[in-house]
Amino acid sequence: MKYLTLVIVAIISFLPASAQELSANQLLEKAINYHDPNGNWARFNGTLHVTMETPNTSNRKSKIIINLPEDYFYVKAKRDTITTEYTVKTTDCSITLNGKTNLNEAQLKANNLSCERAKMYKNYYTYLYGLPMKLKDKGTIIHDKVERKTFKGKTYLVLKVSYEKSVGSDVWFFYFNPETYAMEVYQFFKTDDKGELQSDSGEYILLTETTVINDIKMPKNRAWYYNKDGKYLGTDILKN
Known part of the structure; x- marks a missing residue:
């Protein structure tokens, strides 16, 4: 036994x-x-190229840079004739629309652009691709x-x-x-x-x-x- x-x-x-x-x-x-x-992952520093396909909508193509050691995030997204860029470095944020950085409040609102949205994208991409x-x-x-x-x-x-x-x-x-x-x-x-x-x-x-x-x-x-x-x-x- x-x-x-x-x-x-x-x-x-x-x-x-x-x-x-x-x-x-x-x-x-x-x-x-x-x-x-x-x-x-803890020291990830790389670039992602992501195409988003959605029904009845043009594709959105994004270039995403995630540098965790430097607390740096960048995303450039293009759909049709609109290109947006967000950069987040620690607590600093910058926004670009079709190559222009000097955007007024009306332009930001009309295109749904904000630093809050930039941080949302940072959290979104870092979370999902970091799983x-x-x-x-x-x-x-x-x-x-x-x-x-x-x-x-x-x-x-x-x-x-x-x-x-x-x-x-x-x-x-x-x-x-x-x-x-x-x-x-x-x-x-x-x-x-x-x-x-x-x-x-x-x-x-x-x-x-x-x-x-x-x-x-x-x-x-x-x-x-x-x-x-x-x-x-x-x-x-x-x-x-």
Whole structure:
């Protein structure tokens, strides 16, 4: 019996980790190890070229520079005849419209340009292209239980993530391949005044193919859909 027990233990020790119980933090570490095996995100300094395709609208092409050590962010976006540029360096911000920097209030308002919007873009691109590493950021609450869910006919290991009030009120779910730990889907929901999840709110994002930038595996395609009815919203395509 003792010999049989040892054999069983030995077999179990060689089973893939997904066949055993993983804690939320263990799953996150495995996912980060897949996407950023050399820990490069913390010192990321690179350029992303992203094309956004949306139904019934011209494509928007963006050049994005993220330099985390220098706390520098730049995005140049072109759609039709309009080109906007935002630069954020620490707390300083600059705005350019079709090559012009001396913009009056009417021009800024008419084109929905502001430093608040510049910082929103910085947070947006840094967060999404920094996943899953960004889930280690302060203010992120990783829920203990790892769930196994089927989404679009495929089984995933799922992390539930919420945030401290000072960071945000949305609830996110991150879907990882149970064999490779690659992040393949994420989904977010709004919450009501009581902090309860609103099931008909938010969106889900399907991630397909991979582009490697600075040794970090990033999703090439991010296709966005409404949770409530599955309506397709658009796709961000990483062109690097």
